[in-house]
Amino acid sequence: MKYVPEPLRRALLKGGVAALTLPWLTASATAATAAPLQPRPLRFPRDHGTHNDTRTEWWYLTGYGKNAGGRLFGFQVTFFRSRIDGTQTLRSRLAARHLLFVHAAITDVEGTRLWHGQRMARWNGEPPEQRENGVFASTDDTEVVLRDWHLRRTPDGAYTAQVRSDELLIDLVAAPTQPLLLQGQEGFSRKGPDATQASFYVSHPQLAVRGTLGLSGQRFEVAGTAWLDHEWSESLLHPDAVGWDWIGMNLDDGHSLTAFQLRRQDGSRLWAGGSLRSGSGAQVRAFGPDEVRFEPLRLWTSPRTAAVYPVEWRITTAAGGYLVRAVIDPQELDGQASTGTVYWEGLSDLFDGQERRLGRGYLEMTGYAERLVL
Numbered sequence: 001m002k003y004v005p006e007p008l009r010r011a012l013l014k015g016g017v018a019a020l021t022l023p024w025l026t027a028s029a030t031a032a033t034a035a036p037l038q039p040r041p042l043r044f045p046r047d048h049g050t051h052n053d054t055r056t057e058w059w060y061l062t063g064y065g066k067n068a069g070g071r072l073f074g075f076q077v078t079f080f081r082s083r084i085d086g087t088q089t090l091r092s093r094l095a096a097r098h099l100l101f102v103h104a105a106i107t108d109v110e111g112t113r114l115w116h117g118q119r120m121a122r123w124n125g126e127p128p129e130q131r132e133n134g135v136f137a138s139t140d141d142t143e144v145v146l147r148d149w150h151l152r153r154t155p156d157g158a159y160t161a162q163v164r165s166d167e168l169l170i171d172l173v174a175a176p177t178q179p180l181l182l183q184g185q186e187g188f189s190r191k192g193p194d195a196t197q198a199s200f201y202v203s204h205p206q207l208a209v210r211g212t213l214g215l216s217g218q219r220f221e222v223a224g225t226a227w228l229d230h231e232w233s234e235s236l237l238h239p240d241a242v243g244w245d246w247i248g249m250n251l252d253d254g255h256s257l258t259a260f261q262l263r264r265q266d267g268s269r270l271w272a273g274g275s276l277r278s279g280s281g282a283q284v285r286a287f288g289p290d291e292v293r294f295e296p297l298r299l300w301t302s303p304r305t306a307a308v309y310p311v312e313w314r315i316t317t318a319a320g321g322y323l324v325r326a327v328i329d330p331q332e333l334d335g336q337a338s339t340g341t342v343y344w345e346g347l348s349d350l351f352d353g354q355e356r357r358l359g360r361g362y363l364e365m366t367g368y369a370e371r372l373v374l
Contacts, residue, residue: 036196037234039188044180047187047202048153050081050137050144051232052098052125057081059144059151061161061174062248062362063209063226064347073213073222074107074327074347075170076362077161079144079151081123081137096122100135102149104163104170105333106213107347114331114346115215117168119146142230159207159228169214174207174226178281181205181256184273189231190289192238192262192271199233205248205256205277225250227361238271240264243343243367245294247274247315247324249350251359254279257322257350259287259315261294263367269293276319291318300329307332307369309344323351324363332369342369 037054051057060078067073080101100123105116121135134147142153152160156175163170181203183189189201207226212219227248246260259274272292276285296310311326331346348363366372 035234037188037198037200039185042182042187042200042202045141045153046139047200048142048230049139051200052081052083052137052139054232055083055085055234057232058230059142060229060231061151061159061172061226062345063172063174063207063224063250064360065172065209065211065213065222065224067220067222071220072109072327072347073220074105074109074331074362075172075213075226076103076105076333076345077151077163077170078103079137079146081144097125098123098137100137100144100146102146102163103333103345104149104168105331105345106168106170106215107328107331108215109327109347111215112328112330114328114333115168116333117163117165119149121146159204159226167216169212169219172209172211172213172226174209174228176204176206177208178204178206178254178256178279181258181275181277181281181284183258183275184286189273190271191233191273192241194238196235197238197271198235199231201229201231203230203248203256203258204228206250206254225360227256237372238262241270241367241372243365243372245310245313245366246364247348247350247361249324249348249359249361251279251350253358255359257317257359257361259292259294259317261292265371274317276317285319287318292316297323298325300326302330302332302369304334305332305342305369307342307344309365309368311344311346311363313363321353322358323353323355325349325351326363327360341366341372343372344368 058080062076064074082099102119137144158175161172183201191197205227209226210223241262244262249257256277261272262270274287293316295314298312300311313324315322327347332344344365350359
């Protein structure tokens, strides 16, 4: 990630902004000078929308569904926004002020394969009514669009996700069954020991999902459960952090478990956090940085990148201990044609210490193929 991927270079050249500084190439320099985010009350639906004054933002829908025959699939749709610094003085509406990316994936458990696609586009930051080429993010509510790929929140509070390509089809509606979960301190989530390392972080777990998944022309009508994260930040990673490990788990009893750690090069924990919310939504136990521990139990080596990922973890929190186990091992996603990253993102099961299954969700691991730089 210390280079500009060729498709991104071509896109910038086309827009006449080849000399701009890209956010993830200057993370260390800007981290020291960026004004830290300050806690504030979140206001919805406005804060479901894009925050163009911040450097990095993503909307992240993951989940799982089964068809009528019981065939299990996982899915991921992630829209990223990355602000391009240095464009504020450019007056042309054609100047790229942001880059929008999409990563989409389906885990075919029966076929033991991850199918994925990606897109990237320049965005001038103009509002939807002045959108250019069907590429925009709304400031009013969740609505991120790259032509015929989108993630939207509808007036009834549900999310619609659509991705269409020759090999991949994701056409889903995810409806809330519980209220929003504000992570950290009422939505303000520390991500490191320095004040600048923080984000606003909102989750919507326990979404009831229905729709269609498609693989190379085959279509599957599925129903299941999903999880949505929305996070935005000016400076997220400490200079010593090489990546993170994260879980978002929907428990069968209605509880929701989040846990994450940021890692140093030697694998040690730099920072950690997360939460456990009750099925009623009435009780939230937020975890401090010393109350979460990740212990790898089993490793998988990618045959393509030779990166070694822990695909089974023991995770200890202030609310108890858990086992997380990948449903299938090969769930590495190659995003080098867009964000420049290679990471592991996959459907996983959650167990208690006695190996009793509690629920299912997603495990994300970054910084194993190479250092993650945002």
